[in-house]
Each structure stands twice: as C-alpha cells, then as structure tokens.
Amino acid sequence: MKIHTLHYIEGAKQAKGIAVIIDVFRAFTMACYMSDQDAKRIIPVGDLAHAHRLKAKYPQSVLIGERGGTILPGFDYGNSPAQIKGVSFAEKTVIHTTSAGTQGLVHAGQADEVLTGSFVNAGAIVSYIQQKAPAEVSLVCMGWGGQQEADEDTLCAAFLRDRLLGKETRFAEISAYLQTESKTESFLRLANDPSAPPEDFHYCMQLDAFPFVLKANWHPENEHLQLERIPVEQQVSTSG
Numbered sequence: 560m561k562i563h564t565l566h567y568i569e570g571a572k573q574a575k576g577i578a579v580i581i582d583v584f585r586a587f588t589m590a591c592y593m594s595d596q597d598a599k600r601i602i603p604v605g606d607l608a609h610a611h612r613l614k615a616k617y618p619q620s621v622l623i624g625e626r627g628g629t630i631l632p633g634f635d636y637g638n639s640p641a642q643i644k645g646v647s648f649a650e651k652t653v654i655h656t657t658s659a660g661t662q663g664l665v666h667a668g669q670a671d672e673v674l675t676g677s678f679v680n681a682g683a684i685v686s687y688i689q690q691k692a693p694a695e696v697s698l699v700c701m702g703w704g705g706q707q708e709a710d711e712d713t714l715c716a717a718f719l720r721d722r723l724l725g726k727e728t729r730f731a732e733i734s735a736y737l738q739t740e741s742k743t744e745s746f747l748r749l750a751n752d753p754s755a756p757p758e759d760f761h762y763c764m765q766l767d768a769f770p771f772v773l774k775a776n777w778h779p780e781n782e783h784l785q786l787e788r789i790p791v792e793q794q795v796s797t798s799g
C-alpha cells in the first residue's frame with residue numbers, strides 16, 4: 560500500500576485511491592458528532608450559495624457551518640461540537656459548509672473513495688483501510704482555511720500513517736502538544752465567540768469515540784455530496 564500525504568485544496572484535487580480528507584478542528588469531528596446524534600442525512604457543501612440553494616430545496620434542513628471559525632449569518636449552528644451537545648438531528652437533513660474540510664471533500668473527485676478524517680474515528684478509518692487494502696491511500700491535511708498548515712491535521716495524518724504501517728503512536732503527546740505548544744491558527748484564537756468555544760478542543764480529541772467511517776458519495780440526481788455512515792469492526796487499537 561502506497562501512502563501519500565497531501566495538503567490543502569490542491570492536495571484534495573490530487574488525491575488517489577482511498578482519500579482521507581483530514582480536518583480535526585473541527586469539520587470532521589463535527590460530522591461524526593452530527594452522525595452520532597442521528598442526522599438522517601449530512602450534505603457537505605463547499606460553496607455558500609450552494610448551501611443556501613439546498614436550504615431552499617429542503618426547507619426543514621439544518622444549516623451548520625462557519626467561515627474563519629465563526630458561525631455564518633442565518634445559520635442554525637456554527638461548526639462547534641460543544642454547541643450541538645444534546646441536540647437530536649433525528650429525521651433532519653444537515654447542510655454543512657466549512658472553510659476547509661468540506662472544501663476538501665468537494666474537490667477530491669479523482670479518488671476512488673473519499674472518507675472524512677479526524678481523531679474521533681481514527682481507529683475506524685485505519686481498520687476500514689486495512690480491510691479494503693487499496694493500492695494507494697491519500698491522506699490530505701486540509702489545514703487552516705484550506706491553505707495554511709494546521710498542526711492538528713498534519714499530526715492526525717502522521718498518526719493514521721503510523722497506524723497503517725503498524726508503528727507506535729503517541730496520542731497523549733500529540734494532544735498535550737496541541738493544547739499547550741502549538742501556535743497554529745485555529746478556532747481557539749477566537750475569544751468570546753459562542754460558535755468557537757474552547758471546550759471544542761476536548762470534543763475533537765476524543766480518540767476513537769466513534770466506530771464508523773463517513774464516506775462522501777456523489778448524488779448526481781441531487782447534485783450534491785452526501786455522507787454515508789459505515790460501521791467498522793475495529794481490528795487495531797489506536798490508543799497510546
């Protein structure tokens with residue numbers, strides 16, 4: 560298995576084989592929580608105008624997303640797992656648009672399969688890829704705004720790569736580094752913004768909280784992507 564590590568929207572465009580589009584803070588952590596909170600359908604969207612067109616088409620849908628980390632005007636929630644704590648999305652369609660993560664999904668058209676990447680379902684991602692045994696895997700770090708390095712995404716890519724290669728990983732060290740030393744721009748710099756609470760950090764660092772992958776499928780008849788939740792029997796432990 561050849562493992563490529565790529566970056567930003569350009570990297571998403573080049574991704575081949577099974578592509579894992581990584582956005583730890585916070586898009587794909589958020590997607591896992593939304594799925595766990597029973598979202599009937601999650602539609603990841605790049606373009607804001609497209610999100611508004613979909614809202615007009617599905618008036619009962621929930622709009623979730625941000626630009627620059629802050630909730631978008633008229634949206635129901637920001638990109639914050641803490642903000643949706645206790646919310647049930649049962650029977651709801653969620654339209655999700657973010658600065659980096661969802662941009663990567665919509666641009667990964669060359670890949671055979673496209674998965675979301677985060678620490679909260681890292682073990683499931685690794686097991687899914689091991690079970691499929693593809694010739695190529697592309698780990699795409701979406702970074703800050705899809706154009707600038709973000710430590711959490713680069714470290715998550717290295718973590719997934721090490722696990723796929725059967726190497727030791729040190730999640731506790733990664734988490735401590737991100738909490739205390741990392742200078743990367745992230746939602747954490749937005750003080751007093753209710754759509755970017757510091758508690759989101761802890762939601763994003765719940766390693767292996769979810770035993771499923773989220774696969775982005777193109778729905779040509781509806782002209783949008785949709786996340787499919789696939790349960791995964793885990794063969795490896797990603798702890799430690």
Ligand SMILES: O=C(O)[C@H](CS(=O)(=O)O)OP(=O)(O)O
Pocket residue numbers: 582584585586587625626627628629638657658659660661702703704705744745746
């Ligand atoms: O809302 C977030 O945490 C980020 C903001 S940005 O991309 O880093 O500007 O969005 P995301 O798409 O989840 O990375």
